Amino acid sequence: MEPKTEPEATAVEEETLVQEELLVEEISIDGMCGVY
Amino acid sequence: MTSGTASADIGEKSTADCPVTFDSSSKWERSAKIGLRSEPFGALAYHFDTRRLVFLKSTTLVDLVEGLVDHESADAAIEAIVEPADDRSRRAHVLALTSLAEAGVIEPVTPAISSVG
Amino acid sequence: MTAIHTPLTLTPKPVAVPPLVEQLKGGLDAPICLTWELTYACNLACVHCLSSSGRRDPKELTTAEALAVVDELADLQVFYVNLGGGEPMIRKDFLDIVDHAVGRNVGVKFSTNGYYIDQQAAERFAATDLLDIQISLDGFDAATNDAVRGPGSWEAARRAMDNLAAANFGEFKISIVATRHNVAQLDDYKKMADEYGAQLRVTRLRPSGRGVDSYQDLRLTHPQQQDIFRWIIDHPDVLTGDSFFHLNALGTNTGETLPGLSMCGAGRIVCLIDPIGDVYACPFVIHDEFMAGNVRDAGGFASVWRESELFAELRQPGAAGACASCNAYDACGGGCMAAKFFTGIPLDGPDPDCVLGHADEAVAAANAAGIVPQPSQDHSRPVRIGARPS
Numbered sequence: 222m223e224p225k226t227e228p229e230a231t232a233v234e235e236e237t238l239v240q241e242e243l244l245v246e247e248i249s250i251d252g253m254c255g256v257y
Numbered sequence: 258m259t260s261g262t263a264s265a266d267i268g269e270k271s272t273a274d275c276p277v278t279f280d281s282s283s284k285w286e287r288s289a290k291i292g293l294r295s296e297p298f299g300a301l302a303y304h305f306d307t308r309r310l311v312f313l314k315s316t317t318l319v320d321l322v323e324g325l326v327d328h329e330s331a332d333a334a335i336e337a338i339v340e341p342a343d344d345r346s347r348r349a350h351v352l353a354l355t356s357l358a359e360a361g362v363i364e365p366v367t368p369a370i371s372s373v374g
Numbered sequence: 375m376t377a378i379h380t381p382l383t384l385t386p387k388p389v390a391v392p393p394l395v396e397q398l399k400g401g402l403d404a405p406i407c408l409t410w411e412l413t414y415a416c417n418l419a420c421v422h423c424l425s426s427s428g429r430r431d432p433k434e435l436t437t438a439e440a441l442a443v444v445d446e447l448a449d450l451q452v453f454y455v456n457l458g459g460g461e462p463m464i465r466k467d468f469l470d471i472v473d474h475a476v477g478r479n480v481g482v483k484f485s486t487n488g489y490y491i492d493q494q495a496a497e498r499f500a501a502t503d504l505l506d507i508q509i510s511l512d513g514f515d516a517a518t519n520d521a522v523r524g525p526g527s528w529e530a531a532r533r534a535m536d537n538l539a540a541a542n543f544g545e546f547k548i549s550i551v552a553t554r555h556n557v558a559q560l561d562d563y564k565k566m567a568d569e570y571g572a573q574l575r576v577t578r579l580r581p582s583g584r585g586v587d588s589y590q591d592l593r594l595t596h597p598q599q600q601d602i603f604r605w606i607i608d609h610p611d612v613l614t615g616d617s618f619f620h621l622n623a624l625g626t627n628t629g630e631t632l633p634g635l636s637m638c639g640a641g642r643i644v645c646l647i648d649p650i651g652d653v654y655a656c657p658f659v660i661h662d663e664f665m666a667g668n669v670r671d672a673g674g675f676a677s678v679w680r681e682s683e684l685f686a687e688l689r690q691p692g693a694a695g696a697c698a699s700c701n702a703y704d705a706c707g708g709g710c711m712a713a714k715f716f717t718g719i720p721l722d723g724p725d726p727d728c729v730l731g732h733a734d735e736a737v738a739a740a741n742a743a744g745i746v747p748q749p750s751q752d753h754s755r756p757v758r759i760g761a762r763p764s
Contacts, residue, residue: 252634255644257456
């Protein structure tokens with residue numbers, strides 16, 4: 222069983238850091254005005 | 258939509274339909290069903306069948322996607338193409354490839370008949 | 375394998391690439407896709423036609439010019455083109471253009487009234503790769519549809535759909551422009567699309583082209599706006615072309631917005647090429663004010679896309695203007711440029727269909743002052759087919 226060591230604040234901060242480094246973003250082509 | 262969730266383990270990404278496990282030790286290649294277009298920030302990939310549009314946010318990632326087919330495994334491709342190949346960078350690129358696999362931008366290369374390891 | 379949430383070392387954060395939507399607002403080096411009206415000729419005379427089509431323009435691009443445009447788009451790696459018109463299948467070189475595009479890996483989608491999709495055409499299309507077809511239909515029943523599109527048009531569209539289904543074309547699209555008279559039929563439409571295995575598309579009516587004249591009769595009422603907002607949210611598999619983001623203020627209380635980027639793509643990610651090669655910001659603004667250049671100019675389409683003053687202007691961040699103090703602005707972005715322009719509202723003003731009613735005065739004032747612009751191109755045939763709905 223994995224001990225939960227990270228306080229929530231750090232986990233959120235980490236996730237933010239990871240989000241900024243995400244190298245792939247998907248976007249819906251059908252969610253753009255002017256696209257048929 | 259950005260990829261990755263707080264609860265996803267590295268190498269796995271769930272879609273609404275089925276989980277995709279990205280095996281970075283096997284060989285992958287860019288899908289023939291996509292248009293891949295360079296942009297200053299990296300590239301845009303459009304899948305003609307699913308109509309999904311994916312934004313690759315670094316030119317290194319683009320090089321990696323193009324170079325996958327030249328290496329025996331995604332891991333090997335990352336070692337060869339990504340600099341610096343530190344732990345953080347490797348993880349980020351495996352996560353990226355997982356998202357790209359889920360989106361159909363890259364596909365496994367079906368190996369010739371081989372012995373099961 | 376280590377989990378991603380082990381504490382990160384104190385390496386400097388890489389410079390974050392802005393989210394894609396910000397990149398898109400600033401414009402891309404090439405369109406993602408674009409609309410290309412192949413001809414102003416049309417066998418129909420729909421009362422709301424955004425391109426005021428009917429008669430062919432004598433200055434229409436030749437086959438050679440059209441194929442050269444395809445080559446340009448292929449070189450720019452535009453992912454796909456939406457061919458329309460008028461009725462694109464009227465052009466004798468229609469298949470040549472389609473085949474050339476597909477052969478160069480530019481996807482093709484075309485919008486059609488279906489009149490010319492006989493069995494043979496359906497089979498030909500079924501055998502063509504990278505091809506998507508969108509059949510226009512503006513009423514679930516013939517009476518509703520034909521009031522807008524003309525007698526026989528409903529039947530022709532249904533016949534086209536039957537032919538595509540029989541030819542195993544696969545998933546084609548059925549596209550409705552939402553009007554006061556068909557918005558109650560959306561469930562029926564969805565059922566029809568499901569029966570064909572087709573994808574349903576519902577888009578906003580703009581006061582563009584002949585729509586300038588029919589807009590007051592056909593535009594949605596406030597209650598209907600609420601209904602359609604709810605309906606779109608309840609049917610996430612229905613495409614809308616992100617054309618209803620001006621309604622997003624309706625979701626302020628519940629925190630809902632319609633799926634999509636809620637941004638205007640004109641001149642940034644899409645544009646229009648018209649039958650005579652003029653390049654406009656989008657199909658709904660065929661007006662000199664929004665004309666960026668012509669593909670026949672030196673440098674062709676690429677230089678119009680990359681260097682025109684109009685597009686450079688559109689790619690600047692916009693001013694919120696009169697909407698700056700409205701707390702719904704983030705959700706609705708001030709709505710649609712075309713809708714504002716053709717109702718005489720300034721571009722930094724509210725959308726004419728602003729759900730908070732902020733445009734009602736402005737619209738009335740523009741009408742009273744007679745300052746509503748008319749489209750720059752009018753290829754309507756003199757006799758209009760189809761009476762306005764009463």
